[in-house]
Amino acid sequence: MTRMYHNLPVEAYTSQGWFDREQRLIFSQTWRFAGLAEDVPEPGHYVSVQAGLNNIFIVMGRDHRLRAFHNICRHRGTQLIRAVGKTQKALTCPYHDWTYDLEGNLISVPDESTEYPNGVDKKCFGLKPASVDVWRGMLFVHPDPDAPSLAAWFGDVDPHLGPHKAEELVEYPEARNAYEIKANWKIVVENYIDVYHLSHLHSKTLYMYDHGKAEYGWKGPHYHFWEPPSAEYSENLEKNLPTPRVIPEPHVGAWVPMLFPGIGIGAGEDSWNLFIITPLAPDLTRIENRTKLANASQWEFQKQEWSSWGFWKGFGGAKYEGKDAMNENDPMASGDFTTEDIYACEQQQKSLTSPYFEVGPPANGESPVTRHQQAVLDFMTAQETAEN
Ligand code: FES
Ligand SMILES: [Fe+2]
Structure with a gap:
């Protein structure tokens, strides 16, 4: 017989299998707190957060808009950035120096002419976007670039x-x-x-x-x-x-x-x-x-x-x-x-x-x-x- 803890089986609190399902079905499918708005105050500042299975970062662009991206280099998938920080004008991957601008576009591939004789179609290798929004001075991210709005998610409880x-x-x-x-x-x-x-x-x-x-x-x-x-x-x-x-x-x-x-x-x-x-x-x-x-x-x-x-x-x-x-x-x-x-x-x-x-x-x-x-x-x- 399954042992229960009220409405959930005890395994919900102890098993890796249940934990993995929650990471996939809950924490990868909801808005995740990423920090306070003042953590990303100026263009080039960023903050990263784990949202279930996804590592996501928020960066402020030169236009002062916040954007969120999956923290995955489009070359071999290396995490681009760590924790909190301030970059200059671009985001460079530590592995082979592929470089992206603050809007997520791939702007440079080192040694492109010798390593890629046919070139790299940079338009196709921009960072994958996620969603970002601010609510009550707090930053939230969602792995899905077309997530339902944060205002709607908290709307009923807000008052x-x-x-x-x-x-x-x-x-x-x-x-x-x-x-x-x-x-x-x-x-x-x-x-x-x-x-x-x-x-x-x-x-x-x-x-x-x-x-x-x-x-x-x-x-x-x-x-x-x-x-x-x-x-x-x-x-x-x-x-x-x-x-x-x-x-x-x-x-x-x-x-x-x-x-x-x-x-x-x-x-x-x-x-x-x-x-x-x-x-x-x-x-x-x-x-x-x-x-x-x-x-x-x-x-x-x-x-x-x-x-x-x-x-x-x-x-x-x-x-x-x-x-x-x-x-x-x-x-x-x-x-x-x-x-x-x-x-x-x-x-x-x-x-x-x-x-x-x-x-x-x-x-x-x-x-x-x-x-x-x-x-x-x-x-x-x-x-x-x-x-x-
Ligand atoms: S994995 Fe990022 S440049 Fe190679
Ligand atoms: Fe308590």
Whole structure:
């Protein structure tokens, strides 16, 4: 009998075969977060990102337009560029120096007259385009050059994501970090959207919110969540809330959506945080955090104030040191909700390979967990149907 984890078989969290299907059917078929708009500020700047099976880069052309290309040289397929950077006027492949302009056209082939006596028809060997778009100050790519629009993909959920104007906030670079969690990416997502655990796993770290008043739901495969400050915290709201706020009053609370697949946002009064999930292996997931704050004249002062406050630590500033540190320091006494979450995810993943693993009934506050499992299943089924 297939062992199940609610709506998915346990293999969905442990097997390479399932992981490969997700890479092909989900992560190669959706809009992928590639960075903040300010990562590619001028002509010649670029950033690259893995979108499922595709490595894609965004480059700004001389016309100040953003373009995305598959990061594959048209000669023998070598990756043209790495990570983030600034080039001059052209993109040169490291292998044989075939060179492309910023618009993706092949412009030079070294030793063409001797190596290719019949010449190379350069028009036929431009870089293969992908799609790029900007939403709320974030860059997204899609492997398909004719992808349905980003605005349409997030359109229905957009009104439920809070009043933040992320594109007007400025990044707090010290909060940028990345780490790995030894658990399947869906365990990480499920933990992010599990409302039931908030008052239990995080009883000491997220007490400033009233989880009983949380409002949450779905728009297609995208999850949205909002909760107000707790009564006690609200009493002293003036004092408790940071100045300057990233959202104008009267808005209060935390907006914590999880956009499909694996794009978490955590937005409160003081900061706007990204939680980008990248599956690396069936039992290994990479998280990248980026944080934006109000662009204020009291900037230096605000940063100090803010870095000693709890909310950002979870989203951006947690210094998770891995398993060895965990053995020495009780993660449940860390005072940091991300450390608590990582601990819960990794402990859960460990049990999945046991033949004795079995799940109990989901609580009301776990309905997002089972709904996400269904969203994964539905998305993969729809893609497979479209392929056949
Ligand atoms: S593979 Fe790029 S120039 Fe040969
Ligand atoms: Fe949590």
